[in-house]
Amino acid sequence: MKFKLFRAPDGSQGGGSAPEAPVISTPVVTHGAGPVGPTKISARDVSVFYGDKQALYDVSLEIPDKTVTALIGPSGCGKSTFLRTMNRMNDTISHCRVTGRIEMDGEDINAKSVDPVLLRARVGMVFQKPNPFPKTIYENVAYGPRIHGLASSKGELDDIVQISLKRAGLWEEVSDRLHSPGTGLSGGQQQRLVIARAIAVEPEVILMDEPCSALDPIATAKIEELIDELRERYCIVIVTHSMAQAARVSQRTAFFHLGRLVETGPTEEIFTNPRERRTLDYITGRFG
Numbered sequence: 001m002k003f004k005l006f007r008a009p010d011g012s013q014g015g016g017s018a019p020e021a022p023v024i025s026t027p028v029v030t031h032g033a034g035p036v037g038p039t040k041i042s043a044r045d046v047s048v049f050y051g052d053k054q055a056l057y058d059v060s061l062e063i064p065d066k067t068v069t070a071l072i073g074p075s076g077c078g079k080s081t082f083l084r085t086m087n088r089m090n091d092t093i094s095h096c097r098v099t100g101r102i103e104m105d106g107e108d109i110n111a112k113s114v115d116p117v118l119l120r121a122r123v124g125m126v127f128q129k130p131n132p133f134p135k136t137i138y139e140n141v142a143y144g145p146r147i148h149g150l151a152s153s154k155g156e157l158d159d160i161v162q163i164s165l166k167r168a169g170l171w172e173e174v175s176d177r178l179h180s181p182g183t184g185l186s187g188g189q190q191q192r193l194v195i196a197r198a199i200a201v202e203p204e205v206i207l208m209d210e211p212c213s214a215l216d217p218i219a220t221a222k223i224e225e226l227i228d229e230l231r232e233r234y235c236i237v238i239v240t241h242s243m244a245q246a247a248r249v250s251q252r253t254a255f256f257h258l259g260r261l262v263e264t265g266p267t268e269e270i271f272t273n274p275r276e277r278r279t280l281d282y283i284t285g286r287f288g
């Protein structure tokens, strides 16, 4: 069962009066490392303020579907802030204000009729530090589908848990201990468990904020492989400090500096032939 972004007036998820997303007719184009899907998320003139302090300035960026987009830039340039605008996580910060427009499939995600809880199921998020719930492996994955009513029987829920763990590349390692605590897994396994938890609620977009920075090189390689597989199904946006990682996993790269989007394009182009001097200086390690 798929739920809608908009709640029906009676508060249910299935209302027929919810506005339909327009059909996007952007053609699929091919860039460097592979095909890039049609636009999934479109940010226009997005600015973010923490109290009086402006953290992002008029960022406009098209994020394609079925593609990995990497956000790079020095510490404090606004990467996490921008990532959080795409699932309204900034709403949870009391002194934070977002202006501009962000559309997903042509719908304004900041519209009053959008329920942020449903939005965050469609736009899942994975953080730097793996954050499994203090529950069993099974419960970590089953929790979301249960609260969103995605399974009508225990058997269906079991299937969702199994499929999600398989897609996250973790099933083989945990199938015999589904009822052990998720926190007992290694860091890399915990991160894949968190990805399985995000996948279980049928997201369309997965936001990842430095998902490998707490992991060793082997666990990192596994997550990178997984990201490459996941892009067949999902729109993925990843923040990374590793130029090598951005080059390995992404098809599009956006470079941020001092709260502004300096340059965006196919990853290969950004890394081999950037248009802006500041991008070149950053990717060659002159600052950051």
Ligand SMILES: Nc1ncnc2c1ncn2[C@@H]1O[C@H](COP(=O)(O)OP(=O)(O)OP(=O)(O)O)[C@@H](O)[C@H]1O
Residues within 6 Å of the ligand: 050, 055, 073, 074, 075, 076, 077, 078, 079, 080, 081, 082, 093
């Ligand atoms: N909750 C907050 N309250 C106030 N200011 C914040 C908050 N979160 C971020 N900022 C400020 O906004 C700016 C952008 O921060 P952000 O965390 O988005 O940067 P970043 O590019 O993700 O950095 P890093 O690479 O270090 O994670 C910084 O100046 C930061 O201090």
Ligand SMILES: [Mg+2]
Residues within 6 Å of the ligand: 079, 080, 081, 209, 239
């Ligand atoms: Mg950050």
